[in-house]
Amino acid sequence: MPPEEPPKLTLRERKKREARRALAQAALRLTLERGLENVRVEDIATEVGVSPRTFNNYFSSKEQAVCSVVVDRHEGMREALLARPEGEPLWTSVKQAVLEQYSRDGEPDRAYVARIRELMGQLMLRGEFLNAHAAVERVLAETIANRVGGVDHLLCRLMASSVESAVRVAFVNWFTEGEPLLPTLERLLDELAAGMPTLTGGTERKPEPTTTTPLGESLC
Amino acid sequence: MPPEEPPKLTLRERKKREARRALAQAALRLTLERGLENVRVEDIATEVGVSPRTFNNYFSSKEQAVCSVVVDRHEGMREALLARPEGEPLWTSVKQAVLEQYSRDGEPDRAYVARIRELMGQLMLRGEFLNAHAAVERVLAETIANRVGGVDHLLCRLMASSVESAVRVAFVNWFTEGEPLLPTLERLLDELAAGMPTLTGGTERKPEPTTTTPLGESLC
DNA sequence: CAAAAAATTGCGGGGCACGCAACTTTTTCG
C-alpha cells in the first residue's frame, strides 16, 4: 500500500518526534495532576506505552521532560522575529514577536494557573525551567544578531537575556497576582527599551566615569 | 574557663554555619578538581569529617552545595546597594553595588577559569546555578524597591532581573572568551540604563540577514 | 529480500535522597 502522503520526514523521524511529544505531554499532565514527587518515570512510560528505559532515551530526567514544552517555544520565537518587516525598529520587532508568541494560547483558566504556580514551588523544576529559558534566550540572541547584521554579539545576548527577564517577570506576576499577561509584558518591554525611566526618575545624568576597581575578577 | 569573647551567636549556631561552609567549600573544591560526576556525596562528607547522612541535613543535593557560594553573594549585594548615598541616581547605585560585589576576589588564573567553564558544561549545575541567581535576583528586587520607596514592584523586579541578566552575560563572556569581567559588566549595565541604543538606535536598519542561521541548538 | 542502521527493551549496578529511630551534644532551668 503506497503512502498517501510522502512526508519530508522519514517514518523513523516522525515516530521519534511523536514519542518525544507524547512523553513530554504525559509528564506534564501527570505532574500537574499529582505533583512531581508522585510521578515516577515508570508512570510516564506506562502512560505512553513504552518501557521506562526508553523514557531515558529521550529525556535524561523527569524534570527535563516536563519543561520541554518551554523549550519548544523557541522555534516559534525565531520565526516570529524573522517574519517582522525589514525596516521596523528593532525594539518594535522584538516586542511584537514576543507578544505574538505569548498570545497564542488564550488566557488560561484559573485552576490551571494554580497548578502551575504550585509547580514552581517544586525546586527541582525551577532549575530545569530556568535552564529551558536559557535555551530560548540563546536562540533569541542568535536571531537578533542575525536581524541586525551580527554587529555586537555581547549586546545581542544582553538584549535577548533582558527580554527573557521581562517575560519571566510578567509571567510570574501573572500567575501569582492573576493580572493579565500581555498588557504587563508590553509595558515591561517598553520600559526596557527606555532604560526604565519610570524607576530611575527619567532624568538620567552622566554619573562620573565611575572609578571602580577595574582589575579584579570574580569567582564563580 | 570563661569565654574570652561572648559571641552573639550561640555555640550551636556557630558550629552549624561552620559545618555548612566547610561542606560547600569541600564540594566546590572537589568538583573543580575532578568534575561533578566524580565526586560522591560520601567524598564531600569524608573531607569534612562528617557522615554522608549529615551532608544531606545541610544540602539536599551535591549541586546545591556547589552553588551555595553564589547564593551567599546576595547578602553582600544588599548591603552594598543600601550603602550607596541617598541622592545618587538609581542606575549609578546599582551599577556601583554590582561592580563592587564582583570585584571582591582578585586574580582569576587561567586554569581556574578553564575549570569553571568546564563545570558549566555540566547541565546538572546549570539548573542549580540559575536557581541561585534567581535567589539573588529576588533580594536585589527587594532592595531596589526599598531604595526607591516601594513604588512599582513589578518594575523593581524587572530591573533586578535585567541587571542579573547583564551579570550572567558578562560572566559567560568572561569564561568563554576570556575577556575581563568588570569592564564588560560596566558597559552592559550602561547599555541597559540607556535602553540598548547601540543596538536599536543610531542606524535603525540592517537588512540582509545573511542567512547564516545556525539551526541546531546544542543543548536540551 | 537481505544486510545495515537505528530504536526499544530488560537487566544490573552505582548512587542519591530521605524517613526513622537511636545516640550524642548543647542549652536551659530548678
Place this chain on the structure above:
DNA sequence: CGAAAAAGTTGCGTGCCCCGCAATTTTTTG
C-alpha cells in the same frame, strides 16, 4: 551543679533514578 529538654548527628533501610551494555525488534537501504 545536674537533670531534663532541645537540637544535631549517625547508621540503616527503602525506593527511586540514571545509565551502560547487550540482545532483540523495527525501519531503511541497496
